[in-house]
Amino acid sequence: MNTPERFSNLPDYAFPRLRKLLHGTEPGGEVVDMTIGEPRHGMPGFVAPVVAQTVDEFAKYPPNEGTPELKAAISGWISRRYGVSLDPETRVMALNGTREGLFNACLALCPERAANGDTPTVLIPNPFYQVYAVAAVAAGAEPVFVPATAETGFLPDFASLPEDVLARAEIAYLCSPSNPQGAVADALYWRELIGMAEGYGFRIFADECYSEVYRNAPPPGVLQVAAEMGADPEKIVSFHSLSKRSNLPGLRSGFVASGPANMAEIKRLRAYAGAPMPLPLQRVAELAWCDEAHVEESRALYARKYAIADEIFAAWPEYTPPQGGFFLWLKVDDSEQATLKLWRETGVKVLPGAYLGREVAGVNPGAGYIRVAMVTKDTDELQDGLTRLRDCLAG
Structure with missing residues (x-):
């Protein structure tokens, strides 16, 4: 099997797929990007x-x-x-x-x-x-x-x-x-x-x-x-x-x-x-x-973020608080539709869970979720973005 054939059945990577999904749609508010897992806490001073x-x-x-x-x-x-x-x-x-x-x-x-x-x-x-x-x-x-x-x-x-x-x-x-x-x-x-x-x-x-x-x-x-x-x-x-x-x-x-x-x-x-x-x-x-000092400082900020998310999504159906990492895995009816709706109506950008899963026997276990990266340095920005998300999709 040559290389083109070997890779021909792989779907596009998640972020190019997201760009295609949102292409041509204007954000419905100030953009809060919660897609990529790129930490934005402060770097170590050294x-x-x-x-x-x-x-x-x-x-x-x-x-x-x-x-x-x-x-x-x-x-x-x-x-x-x-x-x-x-x-x-x-x-x-x-x-x-x-x-x-x-x-x-x-x-x-x-x-x-x-x-x-x-x-x-x-x-x-x-x-x-x-x-x-x-x-x-x-x-x-x-x-x-x-x-x-x-x-x-x-x-x-x-x-x-x-x-x-x-x-x-x-x-x-x-x-x-x-x-x-x-x-x-x-x-x-x-x-x-x-x-x-x-x-x-x-x-x-x-x-x-x-x-x-x-x-x-x-x-x-x-x-x-x-x-x-x-x-x-x-x-x-x-x-x-x-x-x-x-x-x-x-x-x-x-x-x-x-x-x-x-x-x-x-x-x-x-x-x-x-x-x-x-x-x-x-x-x-x-x-x-x-x-370890810079790690502990960053972890304390994530603890505050966990608390914010837990409060905002306390009534969210099937909300499962993450035990580690910085992503929320939120249950929705359809991951692509929810992502597009959020972007169009609020400017909050998330990643469809379907793009992280693979369909097996007709089921993609990510299709009913969105992934939300809590990587913002500013907890006020996080609270604003998560609140907009909840109000848009829970309405």
Whole structure:
């Protein structure tokens, strides 16, 4: 199968589809953009000084896997956050954000054939972050979309899949806290999924980029639970980012952590196809992983946003307060119609949930929802936008 054929069945990415939906329609009020998950809280104060102090390092080729100092900072953060000690040289690698890692790790680790000789499957929550499906298709695997609905606690029930699908599984993607629903996988969920991974022989790709944006207790991480179980570290691949944690989406900085054998394969592909972060940006990332004060300040602002949303949508049908992340996943009759109505009548811009899901057996689990990003720096703007949204769609 050549590349055009392989990708021909993929729908357009969510944001080009949104632009087409709204094209030609004027906003019905002052625009409040709640579409993209781009944090707008203040950046850490050390960013500009560090870049200024290290600007001469733009003249150097950066280390492909991350500087020793950055890898040590990442390993130290993992130890403080999850109580897990990982060798920074063999167990972690810096990334240009998690999207790069989520895609390239699938190419590096998904075999051309499953153990039984059939086409491998890649298990994907539905709805989902769209890079998961593109990575599966690029690797020549069959993407299998697993509904993550209110009935399953907005997390995929992988155990409900047919035996033959699980027998061919090579990778299972899971985002916790989840995008778009804000559901958190607890320790029991992780233990059961890790048990399945060891039993069926697949790897868990844990997208944990929202791990530091939460309501109450810190979400348990896959590295933490796997270590407590004594699980095979090669079954676990964890991805983290500074985009959400540190309000640095433009830094394009994250990391991947796994077992030494997995990391060797990921690094080998990175040597040929990866683009390392410029050195001044690696210096910023090093400090960001070592500092928690700016993270706590940002999380306190999100706590106020949760409270605002809970109050405004207290009477909203089937309102489920997010336990983590910064999205609201609001029930509507039709996601496209609701999005268009909001834009036309209020100027509030949201994302149709249907654009984040895939239709399986005639059902798209995102079609009856809209995703609302609570990323504004100003809580007054947030309150105004959410109030307009509620009054428009509840009327």
